[in-house]
Amino acid sequence: MFEIVFLGTSASAPSIRRGLSAQVVLHDEYRFLVDCGEGTQRQILHSGLGFKRLNRILITHGHLDHILGLAGLISTFMRWETIDALEIYAGRWALERIKELIFGVVLRGATPPMALSLHEVKEGPIFEADDFTVRAFPVWHRGPDCYGFLFEEKDRHPFLAEKAEALGIPPGPWRRDLVSGQAATLPDGRVVQPGDVLGPSRPGTRLVHIGDVGRTEDLAAVCQDADALVIEATYLSEEAEMARKFAHLTARAAAELALQAGVKHLILTHLSRRYRERDVLAEAQAVFANTVVARDFDAFQVRRGECVRQQPSSRPAEEQG
Numbered sequence: 001m002f003e004i005v006f007l008g009t010s011a012s013a014p015s016i017r018r019g020l021s022a023q024v025v026l027h028d029e030y031r032f033l034v035d036c037g038e039g040t041q042r043q044i045l046h047s048g049l050g051f052k053r054l055n056r057i058l059i060t061h062g063h064l065d066h067i068l069g070l071a072g073l074i075s076t077f078m079r080w081e082t083i084d085a086l087e088i089y090a091g092r093w094a095l096e097r098i099k100e101l102i103f104g105v106v107l108r109g110a111t112p113p114m115a116l117s118l119h120e121v122k123e124g125p126i127f128e129a130d131d132f133t134v135r136a137f138p139v140w141h142r143g144p145d146c147y148g149f150l151f152e153e154k155d156r157h158p159f160l161a162e163k164a165e166a167l168g169i170p171p172g173p174w175r176r177d178l179v180s181g182q183a184a185t186l187p188d189g190r191v192v193q194p195g196d197v198l199g200p201s202r203p204g205t206r207l208v209h210i211g212d213v214g215r216t217e218d219l220a221a222v223c224q225d226a227d228a229l230v231i232e233a234t235y236l237s238e239e240a241e242m243a244r245k246f247a248h249l250t251a252r253a254a255a256e257l258a259l260q261a262g263v264k265h266l267i268l269t270h271l272s273r274r275y276r277e278r279d280v281l282a283e284a285q286a287v288f289a290n291t292v293v294a295r296d297f298d299a300f301q302v303r304r305g306e307c308v309r310q311q312p313s314s315r316p317a318e319e320q321g
């Protein structure tokens with residue numbers, strides 16, 4: 001299961017209700033801040049997420065509305081908050097700009113307040129844990145080296161408790177080994193193979209995050225059957241020409257991608273101040289009914305086949321007082 005919390009959902013400039021691009025993807029103890037527009041640190045506080053374990057930042061591309069918040073965040077880490085390490089992942093061009101911002105403007109010769117590592121993103125896996133991976137894939141937008149991110153749980157083989165009972169496998173390390181795919185030697189000397197107690201493979205949850213993007217033709221494959229697709233919808237079709245000019249999507253184009261790729265849920269973000277939310281939603285839903293438009297501080301739990309909006313009160317505030 002992945003959870004995504006939207007911290008900023010406005011395109012280009014903030015509005016009264018919407019901050020600039022930022023969202024946090026959570027999986028167990030892992031947290032990934034995806035993009036860090038200006039004002040993100042205050043949104044982090046306001047969301048109740050806090051800075052704890054927020055030590056991996058993925059950047060979709062180097063436009064200012066997606067990176068300027070890094071300066072304030074690192075400045076705060078220098079004085080107030082402490083984390084052990086910070087890893088920033090971005091394409092080459094974005095990384096160049098981020099380096100100038102961090103080392104040229106914020107640090108200016110000072111030692112970073114934590115172990116700071118910058119990773120150049122290329123197409124392929126960029127992070128792997130026991131049960132999930134994060135992959136980067138190229139997207140077409142203004143400027144080079146723009147990426148989307150696929151968060152994907154590894155396939156799972158469910159543990160069949162009734163089979164384990166029938167084989168007389170006691171609870172404890174034997175079952176744990178079998179679940180992790182290893183053979184187990186029981187106290188009575190019998191050897192049980194994982195295949196004896198594990199069911200057929202089930203695909204894991206897939207959450208696709210695409211930031212600013214101007215073309216969808218090459219994205220259907222990576223979005224195929226995703227449980228949730230998060231993608232920008234900066235324009236309405238009435239201004240499709242502007243969308244083309246600035247390499248952004250219309251709400252309809254985003255919905256057509258969702259339909260074509262057979263995704264289960266579509267979450268739109270990166271809204272322009274020029275439109276009403278309900279018009280963006282209506283245009284997308286006319287093509288793909290299972291669409292929502294994210295607002296700042298919306299949180300969704302994404303499971304296989306499921307994407308459930310959380311109540312704002314369900315998150316314990318870590319940063320109160």
Ligand SMILES: [Zn+2]
Binds near residue numbers: 011012021212
């Ligand atoms: Zn943008």
Ligand SMILES: [Zn+2]
Binds near residue numbers: 061141212
């Ligand atoms: Zn952009």
